Amino acid sequence: MPTGQGCQGGVCPGSADIAAWTTWAGDSTAATVRTCAPGRRRAEAIPLGRVATPEDVAGLTAFLASGAAGQLTGRAIDVAGGAIRH
Secondary structure, eight states: OOTTOOOOEEEEEOSBOOHHHHHHHTOTTOSSGGGSHHHHHHHHTSTTSSOBOHHHHHHHHHHHHSGGGTTOOSEEEEESTTOSOO
8 A cells, every 4th residue: 555545444334224124024115114113123222213324324435435534544434323332
């Protein structure tokens, strides 16, 4: 790696509000994870009280790709609303 370039890190999404949740739950009437029963139970177990949105994950990804993250190296960052504790 050339001097002065960092390896920003990785994004580790936890439960996210994506179509796969409703497919997994077998609830074709549910529009989002928040409207299917397993998704609601999962959200209740997350300290922030909701699953991540695609925008939550994209926001962190955009930050890591920006110059603002220039001093952040070798980190894996959870986007999980506090559900993952280290």
